[in-house]
Amino acid sequence: MDIPDIKSHLSIETVLAYYGLRADRNNRLLCPFHQDKTPSLQVYPPTNTWTCFSSNCDAGSGDAIEFIQKIDKLSKHDALLKATELAGAGKLPAAPVKPDGATMGTDLAGTFEKLKVNLFKNDKALAYLKERGLEGVECGYSTGKEMKGMKHCIVFPLKNKAGDVVSLYGRRILNNDTAKHYYSAKRQGLYPGYPSSEAKTLLLTEAVIDAANLMAMDNGQWIIDNENTGILACYGTNGLTGEHLEAVKSLSKLNEVIFCYCSGITTRN
Numbered sequence: 001m002d003i004p005d006i007k008s009h010l011s012i013e014t015v016l017a018y019y020g021l022r023a024d025r026n027n028r029l030l031c032p033f034h035q036d037k038t039p040s041l042q043v044y045p046p047t048n049t050w051t052c053f054s055s056n057c058d059a060g061s062g063d064a065i066e067f068i069q070k071i072d073k074l075s076k077h078d079a080l081l082k083a084t085e086l087a088g089a090g091k092l093p094a095a096p097v098k099p100d101g102a103t104m105g106t107d108l109a110g111t112f113e114k115l116k117v118n119l120f121k122n123d124k125a126l127a128y129l130k131e132r133g134l135e136g137v138e139c140g141y142s143t144g145k146e147m148k149g150m151k152h153c154i155v156f157p158l159k160n161k162a163g164d165v166v167s168l169y170g171r172r173i174l175n176n177d178t179a180k181h182y183y184s185a186k187r188q189g190l191y192p193g194y195p196s197s198e199a200k201t202l203l204l205t206e207a208v209i210d211a212a213n214l215m216a217m218d219n220g221q222w223i224i225d226n227e228n229t230g231i232l233a234c235y236g237t238n239g240l241t242g243e244h245l246e247a248v249k250s251l252s253k254l255n256e257v258i259f260c261y262c263s264g265i266t267t268r269n
């Protein structure tokens with residue numbers, strides 16, 4: 001693939017979705033390149049380009065490849081390799097480098113990056129996300145080759161305090177098997193991650209998929225906009241672990257936990 005080929009095969013929506021982002025109906029979203037409180041990033045699907053209109057941001061404008069280059073802090077060459085992979089050909093480059101310069105490091109993080117690319121090649125998985133109202137949430141798809149025991153699963157990352165992917169949760173989307181939930185070995189980390197230390201309100205859900213649903217609602221912006229609100233998924237009805245409890249105890253500003261369980265929503269102060 002040459003550059004014009006990549007550009008014609010890779011939509012800006014695909015790139016956004018790969019990074020767990022989605023534009024609203026006006027093609028705007030919170031800019032990932034600066035601390036954005038109002039959606040300042042405008043995308044232009046017909047040309048697959050974007051512009052950030054905030055005066056607090058130096059991202060400027062660019063195309064889909066430049067978006068990848070900036071968000072992952074890659075060289076032009078590495079951004080092209082990644083764009084080629086997302087456009088449906090080529091080999092996936094190494095796991096992205098985080099903004100602080102440290103690599104994600106673990107094999108699991110690298111595997112999750114591959115699963116994220118898989119997702120865009122699988123129509124059934126994309127249809128499932130749409131049907132379940134999960135579009136725009138960071139997740140991947142495992143055919144079973146990449147993650148043994150997670151065949152035909154939508155895969156969500158569990159993260160440690162530093163935000164690294166430390167284990168994976170898979171939800172099987174095919175068949176009516178009784179077993180639908182899978183975790184990678186030595187389950188650890190929280191979904192969607194450790195809540196902000198500023199959180200005053202915590203939404204606690206029964207399952208990963210419920211938290212993902214809350215995140216997808218209204219493009220996740222009602223949570224992202226509000227650092228005083230945290231969200232945390234338990235791992236099923238008996239899935240409140242020591243790690244959850246430690247994380248909740250460490251929230252010094254917390255004054256409200258809202259239980260978002262299937263039987264309804266109750267509030268306790």
Ligand SMILES: [Zn+2]
Pocket residue numbers: 031032033034036040041052053054056057058059
């Ligand atoms: Zn910006």
